[in-house]
Every structure is written in structure tokens, then in C-alpha cells.
Amino acid sequence: MKKVLMKGNEALAQGAIDGGCRSYFGYPITPSSEIAEYMARKLPLLGGVFLQAESELAAINMVYGAAATGARVMTATSGPGMSLKQEGISFLAEAELPCLLVNISRGGPGLGGIQPAQSDYFQATRGGGHGDYHIMVLAPNNVQEMMDFAIEGFALADHYRIPVMIMAEGTLGQMMEPVIQRESVPLLTDKPWATDGCKNRKPNIINTLHLSPDVLEQRNMILSDKYQEIKRSEKKAETFMIEDADYIVVAFGLLSRVAKKAIMELRQQGMKMGLIRPITLWPFPDEVIHQAAPQVKKFISIEISMGQMIEDVRLAVNGMAPVEFMGRIGSVPSPQEITRRLAQMVEGEIK
Amino acid sequence: MKKVLMKGNEALAQGAIDGGCRSYFGYPITPSSEIAEYMARKLPLLGGVFLQAESELAAINMVYGAAATGARVMTATSGPGMSLKQEGISFLAEAELPCLLVNISRGGPGLGGIQPAQSDYFQATRGGGHGDYHIMVLAPNNVQEMMDFAIEGFALADHYRIPVMIMAEGTLGQMMEPVIQRESVPLLTDKPWATDGCKNRKPNIINTLHLSPDVLEQRNMILSDKYQEIKRSEKKAETFMIEDADYIVVAFGLLSRVAKKAIMELRQQGMKMGLIRPITLWPFPDEVIHQAAPQVKKFISIEISMGQMIEDVRLAVNGMAPVEFMGRIGSVPSPQEITRRLAQMVEGEIK
Amino acid sequence: MEKQVLFAGFGGQGVLSMGNFLTHVALNSGKEVAFVPSYGAEMRGGTANCLVTISDEEISSPLTDSPAMAVIMNRPSLDKFEGKIMSRGTLVINSSLVDRKPAREDLLIYELEVNKLLEGLDNERSGNMVLLGAYIEKTGIVDIDKALENFSQIFHGKSDEFIKSNRKAFLAGIEYARRHW
Amino acid sequence: MEKQVLFAGFGGQGVLSMGNFLTHVALNSGKEVAFVPSYGAEMRGGTANCLVTISDEEISSPLTDSPAMAVIMNRPSLDKFEGKIMSRGTLVINSSLVDRKPAREDLLIYELEVNKLLEGLDNERSGNMVLLGAYIEKTGIVDIDKALENFSQIFHGKSDEFIKSNRKAFLAGIEYARRHW
């Protein structure tokens, strides 16, 4: 198929459609609004549902209702909006309702700024809502992946009955790159648990209340087993020149591409650097890091935040090597800046 | 002063009053509602402000406004309500507005149950809202501390201009124990940044928007410096028989008392067990754990959750000893159960 | 010495008040105390219970799986808790609302047909105080005179009427225990 | 080979369209491309810029601190970006809206008084296409004929009128570059 230039946000939206999504509920916020706008244009033409909700809170609860009917449904937002959805996400996770959540991230906390950031990492991976739950979190690093992960996100969501989040820096949503559109997936999947009218069967109930401590514990165990299974099966990372690396950079999202360029540059200068790029942020691909650790002099977690993923890197390394941090806030650091900082960090090591 | 029997929630509310709090904005939810009810009875008699907000979302934003005037102000809730406050907390943290937040915790996710839990640990310590921020989190383990930590909480909040959270299991809010009331602190503190009318000074602005990436980064640096200072100065833990311990249990809140009883029992059976009880959950008292690690055969993190604090324990131990987990959901495990499970875990070790 | 007592029955039977009363008396007797109620106003009906810990020293755990004593006000509570009482513990039963005999043979068991005894009293709703009086009298967990002394302080704010009739019920329980247990 | 070009000016000057156009042409010429706009509809006014990367291979980083080329439409953008251009890079300036000379001496510098050139055209708002035409013609970053071929496809959906006048401006820029640069 022909390559076409698309904005990341639009590619993601088109990917969702190709992934069988025919319903969108959301509230505008920069830098995610193009997703809603694209859906507003396309879904009505496909007989789908686009509704601008009155708020993020309403949107996530509309998603709850729509997902309960068995439909593939999504919402997209950015930082502050995602905070407002936390109660709803906790409900979705407990009720095991599949759906696609998108965070086109901007800087925080508070109103913050609208430039790209990765500082919602904890919120996404630790569950900003209450209670023990996880959602799957995918971090694309180019526009093609914005599209592909949307398709894959729905498949994962349905398979595990879990909310799946795509988290991408604002820039990734706003930039254009060529993409190749994949084939659309079939629309319908069988969901016997859906609340779509109890004709010819017993009524279905979708519920998150469990007043009896025993039942609550059982429910948490069931969720926990599912999370363990996902951890076993779905961790995903990309590696680049780590086989002989003395120093391994860990970076995700658009930033991982910038880091890669810096690493190529440093390799040319003779420094043995490598890159591990987590593709799934939850489950975090800890094994590839853990296995590399004994041979490595230092890990460097690069993030557009004050340091969040670094905790996962540390947990994976478990003391086998030092783990250092390089962070920026407010914008994606340039390859030049990363090259410079990495060189400094490594030289500090050498002398 | 005479000891009086008080419910944990009421002791906390009285502590807040003794700590100079004269304003409360909140929305009822089991098992925290007695805090609001106590304030509804007492504050009007003291010329204070009690307002039942229309929602947790409104409540946290009323707290934002009240804190901006320089007042000592608080709100209390439980899991789902705390999720709804996440956007507001992110704003409060960025605007550096002091206030007291209370989570009398119940089981989740979703509506969950109303029995005690510790599964909002991640939300509290990692910031469930968007962006890089922290709040201080104190975990009392008896009714006296419910009272004392409220007083201390306000002092810390004002000192560092930071929201302070008290997180306690539902049972701790509901149970009664004797307390001794402390002396009240003076009501007024000087807050030159407060927005209370610009008479005789330049206008003050309270704002969390920083569109320029540089300014946003600066703001994050300032916050980060503050967090570092708090980490240096405010970590707090209680230890029990760790000097010669082969096995160290880490547990907080009411559960830490239950764990202590189990440890006393196991000591009598000849097992060298000790306890580290984090009092501040953020900043997490990692040093005391780190220092103990080289001499310890195993750490066991006991939580009323599927395992959240264990990540902090692992980060503190940093690979120097194994860290295992024992968890319950839905209720506080009994001393007998903990004794049994710990004995099993340790025996598994021995054979 | 540390003692833990469980009170259990229907919501509305005054089970929490029993524990509350005992806790206050123990505190006023210079003991360390903790009172842990079951809670759940979010759930109407069902059963209620509470656990009282009384100790000479600081109380580490106010919780337990196996209390030394249990005061049981209805059948579902007996079914639920009988198996948990500490071996050789004490079990006190309102046999008006418990239509079976306890199965445990290692326990000290005391039964009282509360409703029958209530018929002679003017306050239908003070069955809890009857059983509490009998229980305290029998076990001496706190000094019975201390308990009587404490009545008006504990019920501070209630009507004289209320206090009087509860006291009467309490005394009837003591009386019963003295005669029959 | 990988080239990175920055376009910068006032919001409303069509800076993003310039980058967009170039990106499309490069893509249609079989190149790998990435187009990164500054964004911020939340902030009215101010400046806009975008960064275009054109490469023969897969593009690792679509971002940079020091683009090889910059096309500058106003004074604030010159102030902001002049220092960042790669050494021995190329700087193209709309000197109608830039009232100073660039300070860098290591750059290839091309200036065009866009507003003056516009006076002869019927479309006041096509200054961006003028400068773009001149820039492409001079640097050959993409084939100029390919660019002309692509006009109607890129502006697909716009009125013929619009396309025509933009093409005219673009040609005027080419013309200028041929004559003066």
C-alpha cells in the first residue's frame, strides 16, 4: 500500500478505526484534540458514534457503558484529563471492560504546559486510581506505531478484558510521518458477558462492588492472576547494540529515537553504548534489563520527567549495576544534548 | 491531661482543630464520614467553616481556594473519592498550597468494599495525578497518632508548602482507643504569598500554568529541590528488634501493630524477627532498610494489598537480600494468621 | 494480662453499645483498651460485631482471629464465630435467639434466655444490657461495681429514663448470673 | 544523507504550510521524511515553527537542536534560532520583517524582501510560498520540478484560485532566486 503522510494523532485515530473501533467519547485537550476531531469527521460516515462528552469524567463513564455493550470504544486526552478519569479507570479495570485509552502527554503537574512530556508514567503504570489494578500501557515511537498500536491495543484489550493505554509524547501526536495503512480487522467479537439485553439468556451483571471481604479478595486474586499472565506473555522491548555495551540507555517513546541517534553518534566516537526501549511500559520489560545487567557498567534512564521509569529500571537491575538518570522537563531533549550529557556521564565514570 | 476514648476519625478531626484547622470541605464516604460529621458539629461553634461540597472534585477545589487564602484547611475521603481528587491534588502540589488530605482507606479497585485496605499506596506515594509531584504521606497506627499526625500534618504542610496526606486503614478510623489531647497550636501563620486581597502590596498570583518549556522546567526543578530537602529531613520509621534480626518485616499503619504482635510471638518461639514500620510513606524511610539489609536473610513486606510498598522495600534493599511478600485484601489479617504465614515463610527458608 | 472479647448479633440489638460500655469501664479502671467495631453503614441490615481488648500493658494488636471470650446475641453470629473462640475460652449466649446448642466442648458456656427475662422489664430494647450485666458479673472482666458507678458517665447526654431502664436491665442480668450461672 | 530544515515566523504567516509542502514533495520523491510542528493552539499569537527531516534512510531522530538549514520569516525567529543553525549551514531570511543583519559569519545567507515582491502579486498572504520557492530553487533540497508537479495534489481540496495564486508566488520566488542569489 502507498505511504501517506499523517499526523500522529490522526494515524492513531485511523488505526483505531482499522482496529474495529466505531465509537469515541472524549473531551478536547491540547495536544490530543485532533484524535477527537478526526473521529468526529470519520465515524458518522461509518455509522459509528462520536460524542463530545461534557467532561473527561463523563467521557470515561460513557466508555464504561459502551464497553459494557461489547463495543470497541476509545477515549483520548492529556494529563489533567487523564487525572479526572482515574476513578473511572479503576472501575473499568475491576469490571474487566476492554477499551482503549490514549494519553498524548504534556507537561505537568497542574495545568503545566502543552509541550511533550513523559511525567504521567507513574499514573499510567502504577494506576493513578484507587485499589490494586493495572492497565496495559503501550508507548509508540513513530507515527506508524501510533497507528499499529491502536489496532493491537484493541486486540489486547479484548483478549485480556483490560483497558489498554497508548501513551505518547505530545510531539508524536502532532508530527507527521509517512504511514502504511494495515488491513482492517473484523468488527465483531463474541462477548458473552456483555450487557446488551438478556434475550435468550440469563441477565448479565457488570459490577465492581464486593462488600464481602472474601469475595473482594477473590476478585483481586482473579485480577492478579490475569496480571501475572500478561506479565509472562506481553512484555515487549526493542534493543539496539546492547550485546557488547558497557553503558545501556533505557528510553521509551519518541525520546527513544532521539536517544538512538545519540548512541549512534557516541558509538562512532568509540563508546560502547546500547539502548533498551521499553515498548510496553506495563508490563515493564524487566527481564531484558535484568539479563543485561551483569555485563553492564552503568544504566542510564533518560526520561522527559524528573525520573519515574528509573524506578522500574532499578527494580529490574536489582543492584547489579548503577542506574543513573538524565531528565528534561518541558520539551524533548535534542540528540545533541543527549550526546553531550551521555558523554559527560560516561567520562565521569572513566576517570 | 485525662485520657478519653475516641474513635480514630474523630480523634483525627479533633487533632486537625488543635492544629489550627478551622475549615473543612468534603463529601461523605464510608469509612471516612465521621470526620466530616465531627467537623460539622464542631467548626460552627468555633467560628469556622464546614461545607459539604457537592462532590470530591468540588471539595478539593474548594480546598485549593481556601488554602490560597492562607487558611489551614482539610478534606477527608476514601479510595474512589481520592481518585476524583487527583487532578486537584496535582494542582495543589504545583501551586505549593499547604493542606491536609485524609484517606481512610477501603478496598478497591472500583467500588470495591468498605473494609480496611492499603491498596491506595501507589496512588498516595507516586502521585495518582498527572505530572511530577509528590505529597507527604503519614501513616498513623493508633488513635493517638490519628490525632497527633493531624496536628503535625498541618505544621509540615505549612513549612514545606505541600499537601500532606494522612492515610489510615478504615478500621483505624472506626475503632476507639484512649487519647490524650495535645495543646492547640496558634491559629495564624504568616503567608505572604496568600491571595487575600492586595491591600498595601503587589497582587499575588496563584497559578500552575507555565507555557514556556523553560519556565516549566524551572518550576519542576524548584519542586524537585523541595522534595529532595524533604527526603533528607523528614523520613520517619519505627523499628522493633531489628538489631539482631534475621528476618525483617516491613509493615505500616494498623497492620504494623498486628505484625508486631506476630513478631513478639515468633521471637518467643525462637525466631529472630524484627519490624520496620514506615511512618512516612513518602518520603519512604529507605535508609533504615538499606542499612539493615546486609545482615538480614530476608525482608518480608506485609500489606493489605496485592503488593505495592514492596517496590519501595526492594528499591531500598537494592538486591542485598531477598524481599518477599505477604498480602491480604479485604481485611486486616489477624496476628494469628501473620504468625502462621511468617513461620511458614521462614521455615521454607530454613529447610 | 490481655483479654479480648467479641460481641456479635443483629444490627439493632445494641451489640456495639455492649462493647462500648465495657471499653469505657475498663478504661476508667485504669486499663489499656481498644474497641474495634465492625462497620458498614453502607450496608443496611445484616449482623454487627465488635471486639474489645483490655490489657495491663500497651496493646500491640487490637485485632484477633480467636478471642478468649464471645458474647453472642443471635444464631448467625454463633454459626460464624463459635469456631473461632480460643480453646478453653468463654462463650455467652442469648438463647432466646439462638435455637441450637453450641458444638464446642472445650468452652465455658453460659446461656440466658434474654427475651424471657425482658418480659418482666419495661424496656424491650435493653436485652443487650441484660446479657452484658450477666457476662461481667460472671467473668469479672471488669469490676461490677465500677461498671455500675460508670453508668451515668457513659450514657452522658441520654435521658434519665433511658439510663434508669438500662441500669435495671443490667442489674437483672447480674442477678440472673448470680442465681443461675 | 539526512537534512534538517527549520521554518520559523509569526503564527499566521504560513510557516507550517511551508514545512508541510516540503515534506510532501520529499515523500513523493521517495525520501524518508518527518515533519515536526511547534504546536500550541492553546496559546494564541506568538511564533510558529516546524522542523522537516529528509533522509535516504530510516530517520532515527526527527528532532534536533541544530538544523542544517533555517528559513526565517520574522525578526523574533531570527533572534531565537540564528545561534542554533549548524555551522556552515544555510540561512534564508524574509528581510521585509527582519530589520537586522544576521551576526553569524559561517553561514550561507540568502535574503529576500518578500513584501516587496508580493506587491506585484494578487495574493498578499502567499509570502510563505515566495520564500519557499526561492529556498528550494537555491538549495535543491528537493527537485523543483517535482515540487511544481505536486502542487495540486498537496493542496488537494483547496480552490483552483488558491492553488493558482500560490503557484504564482512560488514561481516568483524561484525567479527571484535564479536572478539574485
Next chain:
Amino acid sequence: MKVVAKKPESLTEAKYHYCPGCTHGIIHRLIAEVMDELQIREETIGICPVGCAVLAYNYFNCDMLEAAHGRAPAVATGIKRLLPQNTVFTYQGDGDLASIGLGEIMHASIRGELITVFFVNNAIYGMTGGQMAPTTLLGQVTTTSPYGRKKEDSGYPVKMAEILALNQGSAYISRVSLHNPANVIKAKKAIKKALETQKNREGFSMVEILSTCPTNWGMNPLEALKWLEQEMIPYYPLGDFVSKKEA
């Protein structure tokens, strides 16, 4: 022999957890009776609130969801938009609908969402133990208005039927009561009409049902019905506020 009254099919066998004499139970039965009569049980999806009726999913014999506090109208919207042919109702208390969920109910009505809302106004928060609701009457004592609700602090009680009637998206808005048999009959009629309004795709429909909370009002069930009649109805007048068909 003719059956004059029996538990409808649209109710399950589960016993209610409600307090003795609580009119939540009557409302459940009326809705279920209407579902039976309209033969819509198998196409209906109900949404429970957070409030005493949180467990209603155990009682209604149709597909049911439990929504977050106040968000039932948003959940219902999500369902109805995907299943426009099904019948969707929410069941909400005054805390749920008029306090935390006011935004969602307003917007559902503004959009003319084709759902039916059963709004149980008992002037208090039942489930959490008797706190003030937006519909608590002036002077009424609750655990969070221990000195009686004051208009200076909390404003006047909210009249939801009147407010929602103003939105052009609302097709049927009515307030009914349950304090005696005659009113129970009227309540049922309103419930039926609301569900028919939805079937006919006329717009948003809501029935506000004045209900008792003997437990938190501190009354016996009969006293509670009297209090409802004497104190609530004068402030919350009964009747239809919008009825498009009539217009």
C-alpha cells in the same frame, strides 16, 4: 382465581437489603411491573447508582450495570448510543443525581438522551448513614447539618424536576410520591409513561419519586410516609413538568 398482585417477573428472587418500610422496595416493584407490562425485560439495561440502591443489580431481572457515584447518566449514554434500540434506565438517589452527578444528569437531559431516569428523592444520604443531601429540607437535621440545614450555608433544597424540565431535550419530567395507595398508582403511571417516552424516541425522561428513609430520618415506616406527605410535598409539588406528547 385471578391474580390481583404478585411479585413481577422483572424482579429476581433475591431479598432486598433495604431497611424495613423503606420505599426503595416499592419503587423497584413498580418499575418491574411496568417492565412486565411493556414486555421489555429482555431488551432493558438498567444502571444502579451508588447509594442504598447500589445492589439493585441483584433485584432487577434484566441486564444491569453498577456505575460510579453520580455517573449513571454517562454510563447510560454510552450504552444507549451503542444500542439505540434497547431500553436503558438509570436508578439514582438524590446524592447521586443531584449532588455529585448534577453535571451528568443535566447534560444527559440537555442532549435529549433517549434514556429514562428514576430519581429517588429521600432528602438524605441513606447509604452512608444520614448526611445532608441537596434535597434535604431547610431546618432538617442530618449528620452533616447537625443544627438543621440553613439556607445561608447550603442554599435552598434543589428541585430537580423543575430544573430538568427547563432543558429542551427533556420530553417527560414528572414528580410523584408513594405516601398512600392512590399515589403509588400515580407513580406507576408516570414510570410507564417515562419508559414509553423513551420507546417513542421523544427525548429524555425522568420520574422524580419522593421516597422515605425511616432509618436516617429516625422514624418508623409509617411516620416516615406521613413526614413525606406533610413536609416534603409542600416543597416538592407533584405532577408532570414536561410532557411533550401533551404539548
Next chain:
Amino acid sequence: MKVVAKKPESLTEAKYHYCPGCTHGIIHRLIAEVMDELQIREETIGICPVGCAVLAYNYFNCDMLEAAHGRAPAVATGIKRLLPQNTVFTYQGDGDLASIGLGEIMHASIRGELITVFFVNNAIYGMTGGQMAPTTLLGQVTTTSPYGRKKEDSGYPVKMAEILALNQGSAYISRVSLHNPANVIKAKKAIKKALETQKNREGFSMVEILSTCPTNWGMNPLEALKWLEQEMIPYYPLGDFVSKKEA
């Protein structure tokens, strides 16, 4: 020489970031002029919304807060309850007030909160680039109603003045416009009356101000004023909806 008009003291020297011809600027000036006239600058605390006016804290020369999207009325409540003698206002757009913040504004008005709300209705989301607002007119094309707003999907545009007028806590509710000098004068009067209503502790006050968004309407400033006059005013009638003093 007499000064007929000049930038008021209650505005700072900062230049607005608003688009050319955007009437946010006129509204700012009118509020500031009234603050000058009532001499309340030093006792006033203003709250900016999230919306194009998010940076208003740079423009008003008094204590200012920036609130989360839609929550300005709650923030104002927190302030006013603690500082009952000060003047507190919010400044909110239609997305902020009528969409995400509908719950908060309704409850502030229900409580009769002694605050003043300046509600800038420009029938669109300005700041985020032209999405549909609850006040967007039927048929109006926006980026999220690309085929024109349809009442079947999104309901009728929301009339906030009419809705808030219904709440007994509201003491002064008015709708004004800025499409010509005569209306600007009326708008200023309404702003003044609203702030006086607060001073007199009569209740909640709000002025809904019909405003333009030339940028996202795709018009020049003058066309925008005409569109406002011709399209918006017929649907959003001007005038006082509640005025307790008059009553």
C-alpha cells in the same frame, strides 16, 4: 482636559495574548473599570478559567488564581467562605462553565454563594482551537461538529442565564452583548450590578456576556460582531433574568 477613556488601573500593563478583535479584551476592560469605580481592586480576588482567558491573571491588577478547568466556582467558594468580606469573581468560558464545570456552577448558584461570575459565551472552545461548546448554535460547524451541530446528537444549545435564574440562590442573573457601543454600555452596567449584588450579600450573581471568537469562527472581527448580533442574540435573548433588588 478631561479624560474620557483610558486603560483602567485595575488592569496591569501586560499586553493581552488574545487574537485581534477578540472581545475577551473588552470584557476585561469593563470589569476593571467597574473595579476602579467601586474601589474594590485591593479587596478583590479573581479566578481565571481554563480557556483563552487562562492568562487573565497577568491582566487583572488584583490578587488572582488560576483554577482547574471548570472548577472556578468551587475555588471561589473556598475563598469566599474564608474571606467573606472580600470580593470574589470568576471569569469563565462556555466550555469551562457550561460543559465540564456545569456541576460546580449550578451548585454555587444553588448555595447562593456570594460570588460574581462573568460568563463569556462565544459559542465555541477558543483556546483549544474551535471545538463545539454546549452553547454552539444548531448547525454551527466546529472541529468536533464538522457537519454542523445536530440536536439529535448534541441537543439544543444551553441557555445558562435561564437555567441559573431558576435557582433560588441566584440574586442577579443577566445576559448582555458587546456588538456595539450601546450594548457595551449595558454590559458594563450589568457587571457593576453583579458586583454590587455581591457587596450587598444578596446572593449569587452572574453576567453572561455574548462574545466573539473571530479566529475560530473564521471571520474578521467586524463580521464576528455581526454574526453575534444576527445569529446568537435571537437564540440567547438579552436582559436581566433575576434581579432580587427589583423583585
Next chain:
Amino acid sequence: MAQGYLEFDVARCKACELCVYFCPREALGMDKHRLNILGFNPVTLIKAEMCNGCGICAMMCPDSVITVLKE
């Protein structure tokens, strides 16, 4: 006058006495000698002959205890 027949699902009864109060023919009362599984003295027919099967008791019963039949 028609004769009514009642069936009680006694286990559901919570002794709220609304049926008793609203029965126009005073046919109902509480059974003080029985406790149902919920711990209540349940409803009972005290004057069976008075019942005309009007159904009002069932209409006011919050707990759907009563089935009313009529000839």
C-alpha cells in the same frame, strides 16, 4: 363482596406494618409468635374473612411479600 386470598412470602417480610396500616379492611396483623429468618415477627392474616382482595396491601408492601388472589 368478593373474597380475597393471600399468600405471604414470609421470609421476605420485615415487619414494617405498612400493609397492616393501609389495609382498608383491617385484615392483617403481625405474628408476634414467630420470627422469620431475618429476625422479624412477620405479617399474618388476622381476619381472613374480611379480605376482599383489593390488593392494596401488596401495593404498599416494600418487600413484595404478598400475593393477592381473588375469585
Next chain:
Amino acid sequence: MAQGYLEFDVARCKACELCVYFCPREALGMDKHRLNILGFNPVTLIKAEMCNGCGICAMMCPDSVITVLKE
């Protein structure tokens, strides 16, 4: 007829032309020969003698550019 005097804070002007349109005396126009710091051709008085100081221009100016004085 009174004479008005105007002062322009030119740097604030965004050339929206509302003042021009609403001036009842057509005294105002845009200065096509100047660009202010924001990049606009700012307002200017084209017929000073026509201005009567009515203040309407200032009233309609969104950017508080204009100070109006009158004798």
C-alpha cells in the same frame, strides 16, 4: 462641537479595526506604513479635527490602546 484628543498605546494595537468602524466621525484609520512590535499596522488618527472625544473608539477597542481626552 468639542474637540477630542487621542493617545494611542500603539504597541498594544492588533489592527482589528473595530475602532475605525465604530468611530461615528470617521476620524480613525490604519497606518499602513508602520508595523508595531506585534507585527501589525497600528491604528492612527486620519482626521484629527473630526474627533469630538466621544470615547466610542476606546469603548470598542479590545486592547485598551486608546486614551481619549476632551476639553
